Amino acid sequence: MRIAELSRQSGVPVPTIKYYLRENLLPPGELSSPNQARYGEHHLRRLRLIRALVDLAQIPIAQVKEIVAGLDSPTLPLHDQIGRAHRAITPTRNLTTTPEAHTAASRQVDDLIRSRGWTIEPDAPALTTLVDTIAAMHTLDHDYLTTFLDTYADAVEKFTTLEITAVTSRQTPDQIAESVVIGTILGETLISSLRLLAQESISAHLWTGHPAGPAGD
């Protein structure tokens, strides 16, 4: 198809498609004449993926570019594809907590990882975020939240295993790599919105019409 048709089918304006082509987010089309290129299903898929990463997961375009470059390197191991997707959804954070809270949090995270037998690189960005989050809970006198760490980890392990099994059942390495990115990033949005809905529902049952306190029905 021509670029106008690609734009119509994807909903992405022609100037944006041209920008993605210049930036190598989208591979070039096949030249049918010196001034005209043709695009295929692969381009349509890629455009939809880029828009999902930008619009839904709100990942900055520079990082989308890095993720997409990974998809176009068929030799990049899947484990590294996951690493790229992870860095894209773990923004750098910068939090002031007390040194005591930070030490306590590091110890809790080390214990958790050891007791679950997880294999984690020491420079995994999610590790920093987890320690910072727990340190913030301590600093804010919300230590009780950290007593649920094992329950959270149980739940998370359950659906992560399911996700990874589903991804590996995909057929080609190309599809697997794309699935890793989509599953990691859209899965995050899915879980987050489900949690908010579950909270809203439980909260509505407990507190709607009971503004005086948390007593249930």
Add this chain to the structure above:
Amino acid sequence: MRIAELSRQSGVPVPTIKYYLRENLLPPGELSSPNQARYGEHHLRRLRLIRALVDLAQIPIAQVKEIVAGLDSPTLPLHDQIGRAHRAITPTRNLTTTPEAHTAASRQVDDLIRSRGWTIEPDAPALTTLVDTIAAMHTLDHDYLTTFLDTYADAVEKFTTLEITAVTSRQTPDQIAESVVIGTILGETLISSLRLLAQESISAHLWTGHPAGPAGD
């Protein structure tokens, strides 16, 4: 304590504290002379909460202001406090999916909510995000991810119930309101980083040293 001491203990610079005072994110101190105010533990707690929301949860200051205003309105029902925290962590999204994908996604979400007996306001922002995410999965040919909806919902319901029970066991309405905000927002960061770590670990076991394919040990 004086403002300099508040700054030292919280790690927040004096000009930033003054900005928060002007913007009513922080209640005024008690005047000890016409030019001097004294601050207490409450101010320190509030400053730490604001920094956690801004630095760790990366919530824009305008929304932090709205959340904090809720905490300062003791008559605002807890259900509405949760609503404010939810709006703060559910950014507005704008995604192009096909109308068919959107219709299918809406139906799946309706079925899920009905089968779980959840009470959800039709204008809950997380509802839009959930429908958009599932529609994106359909558009990107990743429908298989949506077959796990019930597993995700099971896991999420389990830890949400735990969170809400813990929050309601706090003593004063003031503490409960603060806990709702901290639990909702920092809990989100906690779950997200745990999921990334679980993924990394499973991926390391499956794929490290096995760049040729997804075969496990």
